[in-house]
Amino acid sequence: MNGKPLASRLEGKRVGQWNVIKRKPKDAADSSGHFSSCYFVENDKGEKAFLKAYNYLYAFGGKTGSADTLKFMTENFTYERDLLTLCGNSKMRRVVMAIDSGEYVEAGEVITVPYLIFEHADGGNLTNFLPISDLSWKLHSFHGALLGVSQLHKAKVAHQDIKPSNILIFGKTVAKISDLGSATQFGHASNWEQIDIAGDQRYAPVELLYKYFSPNWETRRFGADLFMLGGLLTYMVADINFLSLMYQKIEPYQRHNVFGGTFNEAMPFLMNAYHLSLVDLRKAIPEKIRDDLIQIIAELSHPDPDKRGNPQRLGNPHSQFSLQRFVSVIDRLSKKIK
Amino acid sequence: MILLADYEKKLVIPRWLNYAKAVKTRELSCPTASRFILSEFTKKHLAADYLEFKDSPTPHKAADLMGAAFVIGNESIAKEVAQYVKRSAVLQKPVLELANHILGETPKAELAFDVHARIAQSKKFLAEYPNNALVWIDRARCYTIVGQAEKAEYCVRIALKLAPSDRFIVRSAVRFFLHSDKLDQAWDCVKHASAIRFDPWIKATEISTAEVVKKSVKKLKGLVPLGTTPANIYHFSELIESYGMLELINGNDNRAKKYFKLAWSNPSHNVVTHSEWIVREHFPAMAEKAEGNFGESIEATAWQNYYRFKIDDALSAANEWALEEPYAKNAFGLGSILACQKHNYDQGVKIAKEGLKATPNDFGLQNNLCFGLLKMNMAAEAEIELLKIIAPTDPVSHVIYSATKGLLEFKKGNIARGRSLYLEAIGEAEELGDRRLLANAFMNLAITEIESNTAEAKEYTNAALKLSEKLDDVSVVLTRQLLNERLPDLNKKKDPLPFSKFHNPKLLPRP
Numbered sequence: 001m002n003g004k005p006l007a008s009r010l011e012g013k014r015v016g017q018w019n020v021i022k023r024k025p026k027d028a029a030d031s032s033g034h035f036s037s038c039y040f041v042e043n044d045k046g047e048k049a050f051l052k053a054y055n056y057l058y059a060f061g062g063k064t065g066s067a068d069t070l071k072f073m074t075e076n077f078t079y080e081r082d083l084l085t086l087c088g089n090s091k092m093r094r095v096v097m098a099i100d101s102g103e104y105v106e107a108g109e110v111i112t113v114p115y116l117i118f119e120h121a122d123g124g125n126l127t128n129f130l131p132i133s134d135l136s137w138k139l140h141s142f143h144g145a146l147l148g149v150s151q152l153h154k155a156k157v158a159h160q161d162i163k164p165s166n167i168l169i170f171g172k173t174v175a176k177i178s179d180l181g182s183a184t185q186f187g188h189a190s191n192w193e194q195i196d197i198a199g200d201q202r203y204a205p206v207e208l209l210y211k212y213f214s215p216n217w218e219t220r221r222f223g224a225d226l227f228m229l230g231g232l233l234t235y236m237v238a239d240i241n242f243l244s245l246m247y248q249k250i251e252p253y254q255r256h257n258v259f260g261g262t263f264n265e266a267m268p269f270l271m272n273a274y275h276l277s278l279v280d281l282r283k284a285i286p287e288k289i290r291d292d293l294i295q296i297i298a299e300l301s302h303p304d305p306d307k308r309g310n311p312q313r314l315g316n317p318h319s320q321f322s323l324q325r326f327v328s329v330i331d332r333l334s335k336k337i338k
Numbered sequence: 339m340i341l342l343a344d345y346e347k348k349l350v351i352p353r354w355l356n357y358a359k360a361v362k363t364r365e366l367s368c369p370t371a372s373r374f375i376l377s378e379f380t381k382k383h384l385a386a387d388y389l390e391f392k393d394s395p396t397p398h399k400a401a402d403l404m405g406a407a408f409v410i411g412n413e414s415i416a417k418e419v420a421q422y423v424k425r426s427a428v429l430q431k432p433v434l435e436l437a438n439h440i441l442g443e444t445p446k447a448e449l450a451f452d453v454h455a456r457i458a459q460s461k462k463f464l465a466e467y468p469n470n471a472l473v474w475i476d477r478a479r480c481y482t483i484v485g486q487a488e489k490a491e492y493c494v495r496i497a498l499k500l501a502p503s504d505r506f507i508v509r510s511a512v513r514f515f516l517h518s519d520k521l522d523q524a525w526d527c528v529k530h531a532s533a534i535r536f537d538p539w540i541k542a543t544e545i546s547t548a549e550v551v552k553k554s555v556k557k558l559k560g561l562v563p564l565g566t567t568p569a570n571i572y573h574f575s576e577l578i579e580s581y582g583m584l585e586l587i588n589g590n591d592n593r594a595k596k597y598f599k600l601a602w603s604n605p606s607h608n609v610v611t612h613s614e615w616i617v618r619e620h621f622p623a624m625a626e627k628a629e630g631n632f633g634e635s636i637e638a639t640a641w642q643n644y645y646r647f648k649i650d651d652a653l654s655a656a657n658e659w660a661l662e663e664p665y666a667k668n669a670f671g672l673g674s675i676l677a678c679q680k681h682n683y684d685q686g687v688k689i690a691k692e693g694l695k696a697t698p699n700d701f702g703l704q705n706n707l708c709f710g711l712l713k714m715n716m717a718a719e720a721e722i723e724l725l726k727i728i729a730p731t732d733p734v735s736h737v738i739y740s741a742t743k744g745l746l747e748f749k750k751g752n753i754a755r756g757r758s759l760y761l762e763a764i765g766e767a768e769e770l771g772d773r774r775l776l777a778n779a780f781m782n783l784a785i786t787e788i789e790s791n792t793a794e795a796k797e798y799t800n801a802a803l804k805l806s807e808k809l810d811d812v813s814v815v816l817t818r819q820l821l822n823e824r825l826p827d828l829n830k831k832k833d834p835l836p837f838s839k840f841h842n843p844k845l846l847p848r849p
Binding site: 035127128130131163164165182195197199200201202203209235238239240241243244245247248251253254255256257258259260261265267268269271272275278279280281283284 | 357361362364366367368369370371373374376377379380382383384387396397398399401402404405406407408409410411428429430431432433435436439463466467469470471472473500501503504506507535
């Protein structure tokens with residue numbers, strides 16, 4: 001047996017009906033055996049796809065080896081697989097679907113490699129297009145991602161890891177949300193529900209970074225998705241994530257990794273940072289759509305999850321975290337700026 | 339005669355800086371007990387994104403990676419990628435500004451110097467973002483500086499509503515209410531904040547405010563955790579100092595010293611300021627433990643220089659103190675005294691006028707303004723200002739008030755009336771048994787007599803010098819210096835004194 005885990009050396013092998021062509025470049029240097037490895041694959045008909053291989057050996061690594069970790073990993077795999085099945089059955093067209101799944105076994109290897117095969121995004125992720133696209137395209141793509149998250153939310157699924165690299169482009173114009181690896185469904189909790197921050201902490205909602213966990217499922221989970229959508233939208237229109245813009249406005253000792261107070265105690269300076277960030281953003285947005293777009297960003301990125309989302313005023317038909325209104329406004333703005 | 343604006347009993351009262359300046363101090367920090375742990379998941383994705391960027395760098399990948407690394411505090415990646423971002427011609431201004439910020443190349447944002455411009459700025463900002471407590475309290479500070487107390491209070495109340503237990507908001511609000519003599523409101527807001535949560539900085543303010551309003555604060559023991567690390571003492575230093583002050587007020591000098599010693603081991607700015615007063619007025623033997631820090635507080639520096647007769651240094655420190663705390667009447671009081679001591683009456687008048695913007699009815703500043711104007715022989719202007727003063731009821735202030743009225747009469751040519759008022763002041767000072775005040779009043783009369791070239795000038799001068807000769811109080815020494823400077827004028831030809839028979843003062847030769 002090679003020193004590397006099997007999940008990290010699938011290149012050139014045939015997994016199910018798929019030939020593994022190449023490991024995803026950004027994973028290539030990772031021989032440590034993390035939870036999963038990703039590959040470009042192709043079937044005999046020449047159809048391209050994307051393979052995510054789960055590395056169960058990770059559970060037996062020096063520091064992490066335990067039956068609990070193995071259990072955690074197998075549950076994660078089945079949870080993501082089942083969630084993707086649900087998305088497929090619900091025809092969520094703006095969510096990147098799994099088109100195949102299974103377990104890869106190799107002679108001489110004790111541990112099998114479970115895998116998921118996803119539809120291939122020929123455009124790659126969002127960052128490939130930003131340098132060459134105009135604001136209308138950016139808003140149109142954000143609209144696609146927003147629709148995907150909205151479809152998930154309708155099924156009571158929170159994505160929890162919305163970031164630029166998880167927005168994939170199909171053709172040149174269709175954006176979809178990908179990677180349900182950190183997602184969780186209401187009433188059918190994933191392992192991630194036990195963890196403070198399920199997704200990538202670099203894009204996490206500010207309240208979770210400051211260790212405030214709302215007891216209300218929607219506020220905590222959908223609220224987090226809304227914040228990350230606000231960050232994504234800001235990145236798409238102004239090249240900067242809202243959270244990093246906010247962090248620029250606070251002192252190093254006020255940041256989550258140093259600040260010892262509660263989220264409530266942090267709120268005055270977070271609100272100040274939030275307001276100053278909105279002022280800065282105004283300068284980066286064309287006047288034609290400035291007010292509308294700033295309002296959307298302000299509502300999605302409000303530091304207080306209880307005040308995030310649709311303003312709860314008398315006569316407002318939208319629930320706090322409903323994305324329906326945001327979908328309509330972004331669609332309108334993308335056409336207006338053409 | 340000028341009023342020295344020193345403290346009778348100095349408590350540990352918070353400063354009120356604008357937020358941009360306050361946030362640069364350590365006073366708003368809140369040390370964490372448990373470090374934030376970066377997840378393996380995040381580490382893996384950061385490493386992968388970094389690798390992808392290195393493999394095929396683009397400005398947008400760089401912008402995303404730099405911002406994300408910055409959020410989790412990965413300085414090395416953030417800085418490396420910021421260099422790339424900075425060179426990009428396609429990225430937008432906010433991300434270029436972040437790159438500069440990460441590289442420490444951001445030009446320092448300056449607040450508009452003019453207070454009215456800052457008020458206008460904040461009005462516009464708050465119209466858009468009315469839930470920003472920090473901007474409300476900054477606006478209150480601006481209104482306080484220009485003496486618009488009602489508008490300031492309106493802003494303070496909104497800030498307190500938005501953030502009733504925030505350290506910066508509550509301590510600023512307390513300072514505002516104390517400044518406005520609304521002691522009960524100061525007490526209410528700090529007590530309310532203290533009930534919401536324990537914060538050593540707010541508790542310290544509560545103790546000092548309680549002393550002002552003559553209330554007691556319960557359960558003080560055990561507030562400073564046992565085994566507090568020297569680094570952490572900083573956050574408790576005001577609380578310990580305030581507690582020490584309570585002990586001092588209650589006559590427990592030894593316990594007070596013990597607390598002061600602990601607080602001064604890692605003091606906050608306010609503690610440094612307070613320690614200067616403690617050393618000077620109560621425990622000079624503790625100077626060694628405190629003096630090393632005085633440079634950190636511009637107020638402490640001003641007082642220290644004043645009491646060491648370093649007038650130029652004291653004046654420059656007082657001016658700086660006034661810029662830092664434009665609502666602090668003692669900064670302007672001391673500044674105006676020092677400028678007049680240097681015969682720079684024009685500057686003294688300007689300083690007093692500036693201080694009066696924030697505290698329009700402060701007797702000390704009103705008096706010093708009149709004094710400066712009279713020294714510049716602007717009797718008419720001085721009289722207008724003097725008429726604005728409500729006669730003080732406090733006996734010390736009344737001595738000074740009478741003396742300044744006497745000076746006005748001298749300047750108007752009413753020598754007899756002027757002398758009579760001076761003598762009234764001297765009599766009041768004698769009645770109070772305040773030798774420092776008495777000597778100052780007497781020497782001021784002598785100076786005025788010399789300036790007015792009266793026949794009695796020599797007699798008053800000799801008596802004043804004799805009266806003050808054994809006093810080494812700084813205010814006496816400085817006035818004596820002014821009198822000594824005038825001695826050569828005594829030999830000038832004297833005008834006849836028309837009403838001398840009415841002005842046979844009761845000399846006070848008791849040293």
